[in-house]
Amino acid sequence: MVHKGKKFYFCGSIRGGRQLASDYQRIIKMLKLHGQVLTEHLGDDQEIETKDRMLTDVQIHDRDMDWIRESDLVVAEVTIPSLGVGYEIGRAIELGKPVLSLFRTGAGYTLSAMISGSEGVTLLAYNNLEELSVQIGDFITVRSTSL
Amino acid sequence: MVHKGKKFYFCGSIRGGRQLASDYQRIIKMLKLHGQVLTEHLGDDQEIETKDRMLTDVQIHDRDMDWIRESDLVVAEVTIPSLGVGYEIGRAIELGKPVLSLFRTGAGYTLSAMISGSEGVTLLAYNNLEELSVQIGDFITVRSTSL
Numbered sequence: 001m002v003h004k005g006k007k008f009y010f011c012g013s014i015r016g017g018r019q020l021a022s023d024y025q026r027i028i029k030m031l032k033l034h035g036q037v038l039t040e041h042l043g044d045d046q047e048i049e050t051k052d053r054m055l056t057d058v059q060i061h062d063r064d065m066d067w068i069r070e071s072d073l074v075v076a077e078v079t080i081p082s083l084g085v086g087y088e089i090g091r092a093i094e095l096g097k098p099v100l101s102l103f104r105t106g107a108g109y110t111l112s113a114m115i116s117g118s119e120g121v122t123l124l125a126y127n128n129l130e131e132l133s134v135q136i137g138d139f140i141t142v143r144s145t146s147l
Numbered sequence: 148m149v150h151k152g153k154k155f156y157f158c159g160s161i162r163g164g165r166q167l168a169s170d171y172q173r174i175i176k177m178l179k180l181h182g183q184v185l186t187e188h189l190g191d192d193q194e195i196e197t198k199d200r201m202l203t204d205v206q207i208h209d210r211d212m213d214w215i216r217e218s219d220l221v222v223a224e225v226t227i228p229s230l231g232v233g234y235e236i237g238r239a240i241e242l243g244k245p246v247l248s249l250f251r252t253g254a255g256y257t258l259s260a261m262i263s264g265s266e267g268v269t270l271l272a273y274n275n276l277e278e279l280s281v282q283i284g285d286f287i288t289v290r291s292t293s294l
Contacts, residue, residue: 013228014259014260015228015257015258015259015260016228016259017228052260056264057260057263057264058264058266059264060260060261060264061260061261061264061265061266062264064261078230080228081160081162081163081164081227081228081229081230082228082230082233082259083225083228083229083230083232083233083236083258083259083261083262084233084259084260084261084262085230085233086229086230086231086232086233086234086235086236086237087234087236087237087259087261087262087265088233088237088261089230089233089234089237090233090234090235090236090237090238090239090240090241091237091238091240091241092237093237093238094237094238094241094242095241110162111162111230112161112162112163112229112230112231112234113161113162113199113204113207113208113231114207114208114211114230114231114234114235115230115231115234116204117203117204117205117206117207117208117209118208118234119205119208
């Protein structure tokens, strides 16, 4: 089932480390099967550079906050610790937005208790991207009426 | 000037990495000159273990959120990227709490635009802890009437 009207805010680590950038790119593609991704540039260093280089940090922050407000669902890849991702999840929860967090198991990271213990966050732990693709599809299909 | 009545919520990276734990301990001592630190255990791995090991992640999350609500000022050490610290800053801002972020320059980290660009965050960049101690004292003294 495709829900083209839904808007997703995807976030992953930028300044915290880009080791999983190619995974972010694949996840963005998965999300695009189900709707619009407001932060499509997030998977590509070159596109981040192009999009953000003329902006101050305040402008980046305010644009991202506007996109969060506009979105139906915040999807956060939380494997690599990132202040920005944590911040966005915290603000999204207070704004009443549903938050889906994606955590890759077996990659040597331990997830923060503030994410795994947050009632406002749905957590998907995944072993590989193929498995994740199915999990994301199931989540969006089941939740599509409430998003 | 000492403001013993003020309550501070201090946060720094836990599961994101403990490389700066001894700095957190020193910062907690600085804050205690000006009031009460609700998260005094944060500087000591053994105390974190003692305090948190009987708790689920939900209990840790909810206790920390209660402390944030109770605090007059959230002080976040933001040098090491941390999902939990970012999350707490985001929630604190939406709750209308003042947030003071501390970033050590020259340690090889780049601060997230979501923190440096957030209007709700006062940022102190510091080179060493001696300098930081003075900066924190000045901030709390100047802001003490509004905290």
